[in-house]
Amino acid sequence: MASSSSLTKLVFFACCLLLFTFSDNLVAGQSDKVQLNVYYDSLCSDCQDFIVNYLVEFFDSDLFTITNVTFVPFGNDELSDNQTVTCQHGEYECQLNEYEACIIRTVPDPKLQYSFIRCIENYTTNWPSSCFNGSAADKQAVISDNCYYSDLGRKLILGYANQTLSLNPKPDFVPWITVNGDPFYSHRIDDLVATVCTAYKGTASLPTQCSSTALAERKGWSKLQVSYANEAINY
Known part of the structure; x- marks a missing residue:
């Protein structure tokens, strides 16, 4: 018979799996917005390029009105x-992943959440001073529940x-992107915008970025670079 401790761990991980599996399937039926999930690791240069550039x-244009x-x-x-x-990419990546997990948990505003993550991905070596502008209050807001300095960060x-x-x-590479739960395979940024526009089934007017003219003008834009697991760097 399983011990009480083993049973508790089993229940915890089953709950985690149920919670996070559900989160990948938040679709337009539950919200008018298109669900765009970004699977990444913090020190992957291709992930950083996608997140930063x-x-x-999706946050600074009208695409934000139709995308979660x-x-x-x-x-x-x-x-x-x-x-x-x-x-x-080594232990430092584990630390950044955990810190960003705590940001995701403690910063509810999606634009502010993204601004922190984008800044960390852009300034991985000196992000504490660059991303919080020397403000202890901002930093404390992210870790106010002792997320990063407790077992909670690891559980996340x-x-x-x-x-x-x-x-x-299963993902073959990162960044691995899903649109309403479906993998995005194109590797073209212009196709990602078009895919989100097509996936939107809400009643609000589509953003100007979704017009046929705007989408045609984007054709041939930058290709999304990806990193495969077998390209791991040993530290």
Whole structure:
């Protein structure tokens, strides 16, 4: 018979799996917005490029009115049978993933949440001073529930690990993007905008970025670079 401790752990991870699997399937039927999930790891250069240079359009334009972006910081990292996380780009990546998981939990405003994550991905070596502008109040707001300095941060990462590893089909690379739960395979930024515009089934007017003229003008724009798990860097 399983011990009380083992049973408690089993229930916890089952709840995490249920919660995070559900979060990947938030679709237009439950919200007018298109659900855009971004699976990434923090020190992946291709993930950083997408988050910093391309995802910004979904927050700084009318696309924000039809899109709900959810971040999942785990990506190509690995989870052992004893629940140990090994990060593709070393221990520092594990730390940043956990810190960003705490931001996702404690900062409800999606634009502010993205601004923190974007800044960290842009200034990975000196983000504490660059992203909080030396403000202890801002930093404390993110960790006010002792998320990062407690076991909660690790539990959040384990939840994201279970969410990522339970995806079907399994991600081949990062950033791995899903639109209303469906993988986005194109690797073209212009196609991502078109896919989101097509997926929107709400009653509000479509953003100007979704017009046929605007989409035609985007054709041939930058290709989304991706990183495969077998390209891991050893530290």
